[in-house]
């Protein structure tokens with residue numbers, strides 16, 4: 001079966017929404033995730049359901065079929081391996097690679113991704129800390145604790161960034177925050193939920209609620 005890039009992107013969007021719980025897969029949420037209208041989502045769902053990639057019942061909602069899920073996970077695997085390649089082998093920065101990987105992930109040549117994975121020596125995470133599914137489609141998920149859940153005096157390590165826009169990643173570069181950085185929460189402001197944080201023992205900085213929410217951490 002050949003799928004268009006748009007069809008593949010829908011499968012990925014539905015899969016990502018499904019990770020947040022089955023109630024999240026509404027037409028409106030899919031429209032927001034794919035940046036289209038609810039009307040085009042309905043058309044597309046009909047097409048994907050004809051191809052037996054989603055099970056779609058009006059007023060009941062959408063689910064990926066096993067085949068649809070397999071395709072979505074293969075795309076995510078390809079995307080994340082390409083990101084590792086771009087950063088580790090071609091020297092791109094972590095804020096540059098997502099857009100490129102969005103295109104590269106759609107190249108389907110048998111064997112390509114397996115060879116890429118072996119060439120990269122089987123990495124487990126992409127440059128943003130997202131886990132890379134293995135060839136069987138298994139993904140290991142981190143316990144999703146964001147920096148917002150830490151109280152004053154708690155310490156943590158940055159495991160993953162949720163938001164991957166260039167603006168956000170460049171901001172993290174400016175405050176010298178990267179995967180593996182050690183954080184110590186010095187103060188939490190109840191007024192706006194911002195927090196004063198020490199990064200790798202350096203001068204403390206204020207992180208907004210929005211920034212904190214997008215930093216996935218592990219308590220240490």
Ligand SMILES: [Zn+2]
Pocket residue numbers: 079083097098099101164
């Ligand atoms: Zn990406």
